[in-house]
Amino acid sequence: MNTIAPFFSFTNASRISWASVPVFSVTKLVRLTDEMLESGARLCSWFGVPDHDGTILVAVLALDSESILGVARSEPISGSYPSLTPKHPQAHLFEREVWEQHGLVPVGHPWLKPVRHTFENAPANAPFFLVEGGEMHEVAVGPVHAGVIEPGHFRFQCAGEEVLHLEIALGYQHRGIEEALPGGPYPATMSQMEALAGDTSIAHATAYASVMEALAGMEAPLRAQWLRAIALELERLANHTGDMGALAMDVAFLPTSAACGKIRGDFLNLTALMCGNRFGRGLIRPGGCRHDLEEERLITLTERLKAHMADVEQAMAWFWDAASVRVRFRNVGVVHPSQATDIGLVGPAARACGLVRDVRFDHPAGWHRFSHSPVAVWPSGDIFARARVRSLEIQRSGRYLFDQLAAPVDGDITAVLSAPQPESMTVALVEGWRGEVCHVALTDHFGRFRSYKITDPSFHNWTGLALSLRGTAVSDFPICNKSFNLSYCGFDL
Amino acid sequence: MYIFDTILNRMRRGCQTIPYPKGPAPALPDRHGGALRLDASLCPEGCAQCQGVCPTRAITLEPGRGARLDLGRCLFCGDCVAACPHGAITETNDHRLATRRREDLILGETGAEELRLAAALDKKMKSLLGRSLRLRQVSAGGCGACEADINVLGTIGWDLGRFGIQYVASPRHADGVLITGPVTKGMELALQKTWAAVPEPRIAIALGSCAISGGPFIGHSQHNGGADPIIPIDLYIPGCPPHPLTILDGFLRLLGRLPKHNL
Ligand code: SF4
Ligand code: SF4
Numbered sequence: 001m002n003t004i005a006p007f008f009s010f011t012n013a014s015r016i017s018w019a020s021v022p023v024f025s026v027t028k029l030v031r032l033t034d035e036m037l038e039s040g041a042r043l044c045s046w047f048g049v050p051d052h053d054g055t056i057l058v059a060v061l062a063l064d065s066e067s068i069l070g071v072a073r074s075e076p077i078s079g080s081y082p083s084l085t086p087k088h089p090q091a092h093l094f095e096r097e098v099w100e101q102h103g104l105v106p107v108g109h110p111w112l113k114p115v116r117h118t119f120e121n122a123p124a125n126a127p128f129f130l131v132e133g134g135e136m137h138e139v140a141v142g143p144v145h146a147g148v149i150e151p152g153h154f155r156f157q158c159a160g161e162e163v164l165h166l167e168i169a170l171g172y173q174h175r176g177i178e179e180a181l182p183g184g185p186y187p188a189t190m191s192q193m194e195a196l197a198g199d200t201s202i203a204h205a206t207a208y209a210s211v212m213e214a215l216a217g218m219e220a221p222l223r224a225q226w227l228r229a230i231a232l233e234l235e236r237l238a239n240h241t242g243d244m245g246a247l248a249m250d251v252a253f254l255p256t257s258a259a260c261g262k263i264r265g266d267f268l269n270l271t272a273l274m275c276g277n278r279f280g281r282g283l284i285r286p287g288g289c290r291h292d293l294e295e296e297r298l299i300t301l302t303e304r305l306k307a308h309m310a311d312v313e314q315a316m317a318w319f320w321d322a323a324s325v326r327v328r329f330r331n332v333g334v335v336h337p338s339q340a341t342d343i344g345l346v347g348p349a350a351r352a353c354g355l356v357r358d359v360r361f362d363h364p365a366g367w368h369r370f371s372h373s374p375v376a377v378w379p380s381g382d383i384f385a386r387a388r389v390r391s392l393e394i395q396r397s398g399r400y401l402f403d404q405l406a407a408p409v410d411g412d413i414t415a416v417l418s419a420p421q422p423e424s425m426t427v428a429l430v431e432g433w434r435g436e437v438c439h440v441a442l443t444d445h446f447g448r449f450r451s452y453k454i455t456d457p458s459f460h461n462w463t464g465l466a467l468s469l470r471g472t473a474v475s476d477f478p479i480c481n482k483s484f485n486l487s488y489c490g491f492d493l
Numbered sequence: 494m495y496i497f498d499t500i501l502n503r504m505r506r507g508c509q510t511i512p513y514p515k516g517p518a519p520a521l522p523d524r525h526g527g528a529l530r531l532d533a534s535l536c537p538e539g540c541a542q543c544q545g546v547c548p549t550r551a552i553t554l555e556p557g558r559g560a561r562l563d564l565g566r567c568l569f570c571g572d573c574v575a576a577c578p579h580g581a582i583t584e585t586n587d588h589r590l591a592t593r594r595r596e597d598l599i600l601g602e603t604g605a606e607e608l609r610l611a612a613a614l615d616k617k618m619k620s621l622l623g624r625s626l627r628l629r630q631v632s633a634g635g636c637g638a639c640e641a642d643i644n645v646l647g648t649i650g651w652d653l654g655r656f657g658i659q660y661v662a663s664p665r666h667a668d669g670v671l672i673t674g675p676v677t678k679g680m681e682l683a684l685q686k687t688w689a690a691v692p693e694p695r696i697a698i699a700l701g702s703c704a705i706s707g708g709p710f711i712g713h714s715q716h717n718g719g720a721d722p723i724i725p726i727d728l729y730i731p732g733c734p735p736h737p738l739t740i741l742d743g744f745l746r747l748l749g750r751l752p753k754h755n756l
Contacts, residue, residue: 116679171679172679172683173635173677173679174678174715176714176715177710191549191709192709194709195638196636198734199641255503269522273524277525277569279638321498489636
């Protein structure tokens, strides 16, 4: 059995005392993290906590095979520390972020520049990586894109049609959410958590609620956990269906595109049936859920779900039947499994590279301790694989939902939440539809947030999109982009 | 195979577009609540129970004036409705929420218990835009949910194209902008440039509580607290996010294309 010592080991959504988090010199912390990553752990989070005149670096690792998490921290430092990135590219954005927020220089980082810092009126992203040569040209896109979509800036380095490199600059959506959290929770905190990434309201709200419950040393009632698991799968169904429709649209396969656009709305309406809001706002609150699924409502939900699942099955069947679609997706936008491991991909994008990585299975918390659905994996790493994994997950989420709806859990849906305990830390991982949502909270002497770090799956995965473009044509960008469908606002916290 | 399959399926299903606005509006989900109504004359002196629960400080209380509720800040969470023991704040289940003026979203005073719904554009603008309204959408720092429900209107269920309303890629092709998000510092310049590129006469629509007031992120220094300070707004559509029906109602209201029974 692998262990995570000398890191402190604990499980998803449990409370630990800050004092029990081992302290190392920063060089030792980097060395130990490096060793852990070498032996198969994953970097969930890497962030700075201000402490008097310096900054404490905190490393949160996941050891998926053992279902444990590990945490360690450095002594307060200022100045610089040796970078992890040259050996472990999965650390590259984390280190840039720490540099931007706390001024700590990771020595040896190959591409140190701001992540989302705003300079005067626009994010300070330049200079971009530049490929020079007579045949080379550069394509710049954004921040305002052609469709109804969030803002970001893409810079392609091309030789003719072929993309040699794509650099993605975000930060346009930065609303200052993380900075607003210390000293909280505040009255607006729950609403902000639901709006970290609008299409992932349920996953982020669940993570936040789990954090509050763990800090209070309690659990939400089982029925509330059951409701959250149902809402999470409905969210997955809606978004995966929408993505399949968008992919179909971009290869001009209109029957599936038209059908999926509508069915996505049908799934959103099921969430609205539960709580009144199509994105699940207002359903989850620390301590439980605000709305119940009474018997009659449950029957309606099940019946409507049956019809929608039949519709989506049919739309998928047309899609996979069409040779024109399959040909367009095969061997385009490939991310090699070793690249996926190096950059720390999560969610369907990782599973489409053959990595068996799913928080619901690896680090079960809440209702997922009692119920499972098989992890959907496909090995080829291309757009085909990413679409395939989604399509498999649509089937499995549907089956999971029918199982859950057939066996409702009795009991209350809310419990009284006690105050967060002081000097504590907790990590909550939730498998959102896009992948691992990670919330880390640290409380101060009074039980208020001393630090709160959020990592949306997009933070890990944008690099995957950049890599997938290498060697493909610029005209493949739209389908590559849709096959990842990453969040801009989830990144730009 | 799929050709026969899709054709058969297509025939079996018929038209999937909702009959609204000619026919009845689709029902809102029963837990939706719709627009709020505030009758401040029911507020006893000194009561402030609603104020404490509101995440965005949408409710203000001034001594001697009773409560005021700003639907431009409201997230429609319903917490104040549950908190008010006097029945002063109620849900109306009405999907119609769009207004032309910011102050029409503020409830409370006598005669202003409910919001004052938007009037149509003047004759000249209506004759210019009434049959074909092209909008350039600018996403300026929200959460993406408003954008998602803007997109939904383009699907077969709603088929926005039948009203001549379309989202376009270039501001040069547009009659106006549709803004979501609180307008972050990072998007301020992009929004200004987009607006400047839209030929006159042009209109601006602020959609979602973010674009009207900053929404859940109200008070943060990284944004402008909505589109208002940057661009003159012709239509406000509140909600977090507004239901697609609310958005559609806003568009049609502005163009004066709602049949009488829906006004
Ligand atoms: S419904 Fe609106 S006004 Fe009432 S508490 Fe919620 S956000 Fe505030
Ligand atoms: S108004 Fe609400 S739904 Fe719309 S962008 Fe803002 S937070 Fe998201």
